[in-house]
Each structure stands twice: as structure tokens, then as C-alpha cells.
Amino acid sequence: MRNKNSIIRLSRYKNALRRLKTMGFGRIFSDNLADAIGVNSCQVRKDFSIFGISGNKRGGYQIDELIEHLNNILGKNIIQHAIIVGAGNIGAALAKYEGFEKDGIRIDAVFEADPLKVNPRADIPVLAADDMIEFIQKNDIRIGIIAVPESAAQQVLDLMVLSGVKGILNFAPIRLRAPRECVVNNVNLVLELENVIYFSNLLEKALEKDAQEA
Amino acid sequence: MRNKNSIIRLSRYKNALRRLKTMGFGRIFSDNLADAIGVNSCQVRKDFSIFGISGNKRGGYQIDELIEHLNNILGKNIIQHAIIVGAGNIGAALAKYEGFEKDGIRIDAVFEADPLKVNPRADIPVLAADDMIEFIQKNDIRIGIIAVPESAAQQVLDLMVLSGVKGILNFAPIRLRAPRECVVNNVNLVLELENVIYFSNLLEKALEKDAQEA
DNA sequence: ACCTTCTTGTGATTTTTTTCACAATAATTA
DNA sequence: TAATTATTGTGAAAAAAATCACAAGAAGGT
Incomplete structure (x- = not known):
């Protein structure tokens, strides 16, 4: 490394x-x-x-x-199995995203706390959150994607780790604590956009200044 | 900087x-x-x-x-106006995502090439792609989010830049070319997940080795 | 077969980023 | 009010990452 x-x-x-x-x-x-x-x-x-x-x-x-x-x-000569937790905007979009499959990553299931959103017959089944631990253990899932609100994210992580997940992609805008044996990667959409805003403002100011000096 | x-x-x-x-x-x-x-x-x-x-x-x-x-x-004491191009999975999810508004970022419109998805009366209006340039110019939009397929992304960027956009957040999994006066920030979801997979595999191997040695 | 050209592979160097370490100083206590 | 303690702010040092620069070695031409 x-x-x-x-x-x-x-x-x-x-x-x-x-x-x-x-x-x-x-x-x-x-x-x-x-x-x-x-x-x-x-x-x-x-x-x-x-x-x-x-x-x-x-x-x-x-x-x-x-x-x-x-x-x-990159460990991509074997299909990598993953689950998503949270069937909200982001979770649902990720489940439908074709980019993963093309790259040898299979989303085996989505887990959701709201019973109204549960739908085990969907293309990628949306299962009850309570069934997550069992699913992870039975299917030997190593990779989890967290797409739940900030307030639930740490709890989801803890359950995942407990069940045997070794790597997590986290979309909740909060720093999660994980034991050493589990890798966490954070994607914060607001932050990425703020970054664009900051640098484009900065650039614009710099260019204005250049123009004045010229 | x-x-x-x-x-x-x-x-x-x-x-x-x-x-x-x-x-x-x-x-x-x-x-x-x-x-x-x-x-x-x-x-x-x-x-x-x-x-x-x-x-x-x-x-x-x-x-x-x-x-x-x-x-x-961060330039966040003024509301920042932005548009999204592409009303697919990712674009739609971003449009619905509440995180932006909370942070002073307003998504003014979504643009989409498929006429069936156009819906100017939605909460955040989904407009025809052809109207993008005019909208950007009329509303003085500086920030654009690209959520279209790889094959269309560069073209969208070029049009945005031409219309006056200064900062772009790109979700297409491809490196886009932009002139110096426009900042581009890339978010590649597959890549982020691959990263998790790589490091969790690596970590697992390292831990196994430790265990053997002990 | 030899010469020229192009491109890799990597040690050395430079640049960038992070961490250390401690003087300066404000709050708190005696 | 003096002594003590906790925390900032920052130059200096260390670590990490990127870039340079060039020897080594294939490919193609003559």
C-alpha cells in the first residue's frame, strides 16, 4: 500500500x-x-x-x-457481492445503476426499515431491515453500502460489521466509527458540490483580478 | 489555495x-x-x-x-443556484435529495433529452435539454451537475461552459475536458466502491497473515 | 547487422501535505 | 493578583506524493 x-x-x-x-x-x-x-x-x-x-x-x-x-x-476477476441499506433516493438510484454490474459488482439486495418500501420480488429485492444480519451471514456478504439518513448510519455500520462485512461505502454525511478490520470509504455529495462552488468562485475572482491587472 | x-x-x-x-x-x-x-x-x-x-x-x-x-x-452565505442535466437514476435522486437545500444550494431545474421524462410542473421542473442554454443564461447559473451517460457527458459540459457555467460536478465515469476557467469535480461511484473492495481485500489478507504469524 | 528512435522503469529530486513541538496567551484557581 | 493550566497558532521537521531525468532496452529502418 x-x-x-x-x-x-x-x-x-x-x-x-x-x-x-x-x-x-x-x-x-x-x-x-x-x-x-x-x-x-x-x-x-x-x-x-x-x-x-x-x-x-x-x-x-x-x-x-x-x-x-x-x-x-483490484480483485475484480471474481464477482463481488454487495448489499445496499436504505431504499431512499440515493439507495434506490444505486440499486438501479447499471455501472456496478458492468464492473463485476453485484448488488444482491437492498434493506429498508419502512415496510411500505419492502418488495422482495423486485429485480433487486428490497428486504426488511431486520433480515439484514441473517442475509449477510448466509450469503457471506463482505461489502455494504450505507444510504440511510445520518442518524441511522452508525447503527447500520455496527450491525454490518457484527455480521461480517469488511468494507463499507458510506453516503451518510457523517464520519462513522469502524473497527480496524473494516474499511470505510465516504462519499459526501453536498461536500463535493461545495468544493466545486468554492473553487469556481476562487477561480472567477482570480480571473477578474488578472483582467484588471492586464 | x-x-x-x-x-x-x-x-x-x-x-x-x-x-x-x-x-x-x-x-x-x-x-x-x-x-x-x-x-x-x-x-x-x-x-x-x-x-x-x-x-x-x-x-x-x-x-x-x-x-x-x-x-x-465556502461562499455559502448566498444561496447557490445549480442545475442538473440528466433525469436518470442518479439525476433524479440528486434532484430529490434534501441535503443540498439545507446547505444553501438550490437546484433550479433538471434537463433531460427524453421528452417522456420532461415535466415542467414537477417540484423541481424537468425541462427539455434544448432549453438548457437559454435557462443558464437567463438565470445566471454558475454551477452544473452532469448525470448523463458517459457518451453524452462531454457534449453537455461543452454546452454548459458555452452558456457560462463556471463549476461542474460530474457523475459520468469519464474524464472530461474543460477550459481553464471552469472547475470540474468528478464523482465516480463504481470507482469508490472498487476502492472499498480493494482495501478490504488487502486488509483481510494482512490480518490472515498476522494471525498465521502469531 | 548496425544504427536510430522511441518508450519503459526507476533512483533522485522536488513539491506538497501532515505532524511535531513549543512559545504565546487566555481562562481558571488559589 | 499571582500561579497554574489548558489551548491556540505557527515555524520547523517529517512524511508522502508527484515529477524529473536518464540509463536500459525493444522496434523499426537502412
């Missing part, structure tokens, strides 16, 4: 590679890939170097091999 | 502060705040120092003042 960011980039590379492949490329150079994800080419080579991926001097990298290699590193 | 991460943390602080306030706190120390968002206390003080926020030695920080100050820095 030499660099936490490099692993995020590996996923990006894989994405870009898939696109480049459909565009007809069979091999690729570090600078093409760098362009595609917006970093510089040594970054690409260094990332590959860290994970022991090697190419061919002057010949670049074979795309198929590269994707295979990345999938191995 | 001394440190790109510090601005992200400012949003997190603000979030935590709101929570701490509802819990009855009136003032706060750097180590409480650090705990709340999971960093160490010098980080908090250094972040504040960078943005000229100061507290009271031994007295800590007044929460109300601090929130006010953060809102100023």
Missing part, C-alpha cells in the same frame, strides 16, 4: 482502457493513458511499477493484458 | 459543527473537531490558520462564529 492514491488511479486506468479498447486500440503508451485520466506519464509508469505491472520498452502496454492485470490487483 | 485538501476539510468541519451545535455545544476545541472528522488537532488549527480563522487561546472556538466564518469562505 505504497500510495493510497495510486490504487484509485488504477481503477481509472482500467476504465480508460476499456474505452480505448472499444475505440480500436490494441496497445497503449503511458502518455496516452496519462492523457486519458489527466495525470502525467511518469505517474502512470510509477503506479504500474509499484504494482509490478510491466510493459514493453518501445512497444508500450498490451491493453488486454493490462486490463487483466488491473482486474487481478 | 495553499492546500487543496484543506478546503475539503473546511466543509467537513462545518458539517461536524452543525452536529455538535445541535448536541448542545457552544464552543469547541481543535481536538474535539479533529476527532469528529478523523484528523489530528494540528491539522484543524493549521487549516484555520491558512484561512485566517482564529480562536481564543484556552477558550477554543465559538461554534456560531466558526460556522459563519466557514460559510463565508
